[in-house]
Amino acid sequence: MCCSSDRTKEKTKSHARTLDCIGLYCPEPLFRTRLEMDSMEQGGVLEILADDPAAEEDLASFADKNGHRILASNWENGILRFLVEKSAGV
């Protein structure tokens, strides 16, 4: 009982995958994101790391066109961290 919050945290963590696209350029981050999302269940969360300046707009466009929910999109030290939740029916 005392550990219920830890278990919740663990569950959330296990449902997030990370896709490392650092060093890859357009359209490779998009291709890899699409393939990774295809293998995920609805509601699954994917974290994408990229350093291609075009990646943020490209991934936002991909999410927008497919109805996926963007949870976070921010740059830190030249690395984009893009967090997206897979929508239903895709």
Add this chain to the structure above:
Amino acid sequence: MVESRDLCIVFHSGDFERVCHGLTIANVSAALGNDSHLLFTYQAIKRLVRDETDRTENDFIVKALAGGHMKKLTELIAMGRQFGSVHIYACSGSMALMNISRDELIEEVEKSMGLSTFMALWEDANVLFI
């Protein structure tokens, strides 16, 4: 969700870079959720002949492929198949012109097709000629 249109591409040139870029555009459109319909004609149809797809003697391309900066055409075709919405057709007139039969073509070719059938696909699509 944003509405977008399907894509039709007529491949005319057999130049490696042109076919590579055309397949890349087709795959990007498919990755975004659209159908891509590709009709290979004239010299481009030679790229659909089994074991000829990736043939090149261009040093720049050979080096780019070796360095992983460019994808092979066979890799792009396989990726399109994985996306499930890239459709490859061979122009029946070009097959006759080039003396190429169906059993010489890679298995990813869905069927041979005439221009009027292909043009019916592009009524509500964006069209490129490469």
